[in-house]
Amino acid sequence: MSGVIDNKTIESAMYIKPDKELHDMPGFIEGIRRAPYRNFTLSPQQTETALKNALRYVPEEHHGVVAPEFLDELLNRGRIYGYRYRPPGNIKAKPFDQYRGQCIEGKAIQVMIDNNLDFDVALYPYELVTYGETGKVCQNWMQYRLIKKYLEVLTDQQTLVVESGHPLGLFRSGPEAPRVIITNALMVGSFDNAESWNTAEQMGVANYGQMTAGGWMYIGPQGIVHGTFNTILNAGRKILGISENDDLKGVVFVSSGLGGMSGAQPKAVEIAGGVGIIAEVDASRVETRHSQGWINKVSGDLAEVFRCAEEAAKSKESLSIAYHGNIVDLLDYAVKNRKKIDMLSDQTSCHAAYDGGYCPQGLTFKERTEMLQADREQFRRMVDQSLEKHFYLIKTLAELGTYFFDYGNSFLKAVFDAGVQGVSKNGFDDRDGFIFPSYVEDIMGPELFDYGYGPFRWVCLTGKPEDLKKTDLAAMECINPDRRGQDRDNYVWIRDAEKNKLVVGTQARILYQDAAGRTKIALRFNEMVRKGEVGPIMLGRDHHDVSGTDSPFRETANIKDGSNVMAEMAVQCFAGNAARGMSLVALHNGGGVGIGKAINGGFGMVLDGSERVDKILSCAMPWDVMGGVARRSWARNINSITTSMEYNMENKGKDHITLPYIAADSYVSELVEKAFHRKKS
Ligand SMILES: NC(=O)c1ccc[n+]([C@@H]2O[C@H](COP(=O)([O-])OP(=O)(O)OC[C@H]3O[C@@H](n4cnc5c(N)ncnc54)[C@H](O)[C@@H]3O)[C@@H](O)[C@H]2O)c1
Numbered sequence: 001m002s003g004v005i006d007n008k009t010i011e012s013a014m015y016i017k018p019d020k021e022l023h024d025m026p027g028f029i030e031g032i033r034r035a036p037y038r039n040f041t042l043s044p045q046q047t048e049t050a051l052k053n054a055l056r057y058v059p060e061e062h063h064g065v066v067a068p069e070f071l072d073e074l075l076n077r078g079r080i081y082g083y084r085y086r087p088p089g090n091i092k093a094k095p096f097d098q099y100r101g102q103c104i105e106g107k108a109i110q111v112m113i114d115n116n117l118d119f120d121v122a123l124y125p126y127e128l129v130t131y132g133e134t135g136k137v138c139q140n141w142m143q144y145r146l147i148k149k150y151l152e153v154l155t156d157q158q159t160l161v162v163e164s165g166h167p168l169g170l171f172r173s174g175p176e177a178p179r180v181i182i183t184n185a186l187m188v189g190s191f192d193n194a195e196s197w198n199t200a201e202q203m204g205v206a207n208y209g210q211m212t213a214g215g216w217m218y219i220g221p222q223g224i225v226h227g228t229f230n231t232i233l234n235a236g237r238k239i240l241g242i243s244e245n246d247d248l249k250g251v252v253f254v255s256s257g258l259g260g261m262s263g264a265q266p267k268a269v270e271i272a273g274g275v276g277i278i279a280e281v282d283a284s285r286v287e288t289r290h291s292q293g294w295i296n297k298v299s300g301d302l303a304e305v306f307r308c309a310e311e312a313a314k315s316k317e318s319l320s321i322a323y324h325g326n327i328v329d330l331l332d333y334a335v336k337n338r339k340k341i342d343m344l345s346d347q348t349s350c351h352a353a354y355d356g357g358y359c360p361q362g363l364t365f366k367e368r369t370e371m372l373q374a375d376r377e378q379f380r381r382m383v384d385q386s387l388e389k390h391f392y393l394i395k396t397l398a399e400l401g402t403y404f405f406d407y408g409n410s411f412l413k414a415v416f417d418a419g420v421q422g423v424s425k426n427g428f429d430d431r432d433g434f435i436f437p438s439y440v441e442d443i444m445g446p447e448l449f450d451y452g453y454g455p456f457r458w459v460c461l462t463g464k465p466e467d468l469k470k471t472d473l474a475a476m477e478c479i480n481p482d483r484r485g486q487d488r489d490n491y492v493w494i495r496d497a498e499k500n501k502l503v504v505g506t507q508a509r510i511l512y513q514d515a516a517g518r519t520k521i522a523l524r525f526n527e528m529v530r531k532g533e534v535g536p537i538m539l540g541r542d543h544h545d546v547s548g549t550d551s552p553f554r555e556t557a558n559i560k561d562g563s564n565v566m567a568e569m570a571v572q573c574f575a576g577n578a579a580r581g582m583s584l585v586a587l588h589n590g591g592g593v594g595i596g597k598a599i600n601g602g603f604g605m606v607l608d609g610s611e612r613v614d615k616i617l618s619c620a621m622p623w624d625v626m627g628g629v630a631r632r633s634w635a636r637n638i639n640s641i642t643t644s645m646e647y648n649m650e651n652k653g654k655d656h657i658t659l660p661y662i663a664a665d666s667y668v669s670e671l672v673e674k675a676f677h678r679k680k681s
Contacts, residue, residue: 026088035127037373038078053204057142085141096461105179106154121505131260133349135210138165165207182586184209211543215586220504228268248274249316256327262347266320279327328361331393350414351594360386384418406438408554445558450639452514454545462535515625530609543600547628551598561635567599574601580620
């Protein structure tokens with residue numbers, strides 16, 4: 001080694017270090033999905049740096065073997081994954097007590113990481129992608145191994161720092177501090193764009209954590225299914241005029257994607273009593289959801305698809321159908337044949353449209369993967385053409401009475417970026433939003449987030465189904481179904497959760513709850529752990545929540561005071577959770593909408609039955625929700641104002657939220673109009 005210090009000396013100064021031995025190259029199991037080629041764009045100089053960066057995890061004596069492999073991965077796959085360092089076979093979450101560790105959090109967090117990489121759960125497990133086309137646990141397998149080593153020795157006097165997948169080290173803290181703090185893809189302002197990001201990721205200094213992929217709290221498609229159910233059910237009630245006590249029977253919902261999150265759509269429509277047709281280009285994803293029981297019927301024949309859907313709708317039976325093919329072909333057929341679609345959305349990965357997230361019409365999934373490698377420019381042109389056609393088909397259907405909403409996948413933004421100015425409200429830029437609403441703007445924002453209802457979740461760390469059963473029951477007992485309509489829906493949800501067979505991967509549950517509900521359930525669970533009724537539990541939530549995410553095209557789409565371009569709520573939420581002692585806290589750039597378009601954060605909290613945990617839950621759980629409700633209230637969102645008013649009354653002497661005075665619309669507009677008029681004249 002050149003320079004002032006040799007590798008032997010460096011190695012002797014680390015007591016936790018990358019593996020000394022050279023692992024055998026593990027094989028790849030046939031049929032497990034692989035990530036497509038990611039665009040390689042580095043200069044020779046940058047390539048050298050990228051190689052040296054990855055070799056930081058490898059003892060010098062192995063550089064001769066490993067460096068050519070890393071270079072090959074970079075040139076031919078677009079990223080260095082370090083396949084040689086992947087443990088062979090399937091990675092599956094084990095019960096927490098089968099992991100090595102010095103504290104329960106160290107073991108619990110290993111359960112979560114492994115669950116995110118399970119063949120049944122992850123989208124591209126060999127490339128560490130959990131979901132969302134590019135959302136990763138960490139960048140490469142060397143990091144995975146080193147993170148696990150740190151978690152094995154981590155004590156309750158230390159905090160592990162993880163920066164874009166790289167375990168920076170252990171630093172002393174205390175039992176009330178987080179055990180792990182994660183950041184992903186946080187870029188300095190003027191570099192916060194897709195191009196700089198792509199360079200940084202190739203160089204091995206940035207990880208796309210999406211939301212719960214890099215925050216290690218993903219629980220399979222179940223994590224999103226309750227939100228999807230809430231969205232389509234409430235859309236039906238609000239737009240189609242279905243009554244509060246009724247479900248979606250007879251309603252036809254069409255969308256696309258059977259991937260990580262989108263795969264929740266068929267199950268959600270089914271639970272809501274409706275008929276769902278979901279287009280998916282990738283046969284393997286159709287097969288995965290079908291074998292998991294998340295889809296009833298599969299067909300590549302559009303006449304058959306619509307015939308079955310119409311029959312089920314007519315007889316008011318619930319049915320989910322996977323159409324193996326392109327969503328644009330499906331919509332083309334629907335328009336030409338005048339098929340009735342009540343509600344329509346899209347969940348292709350448009351936040352990464354040119355990286356393979358959107359398969360253009362005219363290409364099979366296989367051809368899409370080949371073209372990504374062979375001719376990205378042509379792929380880009382085809383994506384743009386397809387998005388344009390896709391948009392005009394939606395417009396035609398909307399004119400015929402279909403309710404279309406953007407599902408937070410940046411679809412409308414992608415259409416705009418493809419050159420279709422007509423998709424924007426003002427006809428020239430995207431500052432005033434788009435002509436179709438997003439699901440948060442119309443439904444999830446006002447009906448759920450503004451009250452504090454969001455995707456609360458837990459994982460039974462023993463892996464025992466009976467623990468999950470007991471927690472389901474306990475959570476149900478904590479909900480008063482007569483309090484609000486949302487509480488009634490949530491009560492029914494948890495009552496039927498086991499019956500609906502939602503578990504994929506480890507024993508986990510999703511349940512939308514507000515601040516009071518989450519706190520009550522969390523404390524009840526910790527008590528159950530204390531009494532030995534169940535084993536330890538990991539609590540958490542999706543980043544896609546009330547307070548966790550600032551994202552003007554999604555989570556904060558219904559914030560209209562101009563502050564939706566600010567990222568302070570998400571950062572405060574993260575910092576506040578760390579300060580109050582959540583076990584794991586994460587803050588990311590990007591999420592489900594793309595780099596530079598969102599800042600999102602989440603947490604994980606290990607319930608060990610202790611009084612220390614009771615104390616943390618009592619202040620951290622309300623904060624994690626009410627910080628966002630307070631901000632939404634300050635933005636003059638009416639349901640948040642009333643929720644904050646109640647909160648102030650109920651928490652006198654403990655918490656207090658500043659409330660906004662409301663100016664009269666007519667007075668303000670008259671005043672401004674006169675002033676502008678005076679200025680002109
Ligand atoms: N489910 C939710 O509540 C939710 C919420 C917010 C955002 N999203 C967004 O939805 C998108 C999808 O998320 P995911 O985790 O499922 O991603 P994913 O990449 O795992 O799945 C997307 C699927 O779409 C398929 N696809 C792509 N183009 C297609 C086409 N033209 N026709 C038919 N199928 C096509 C892909 O093969 C893939 O299986 C992301 O952008 C995500 O951010 C979802």
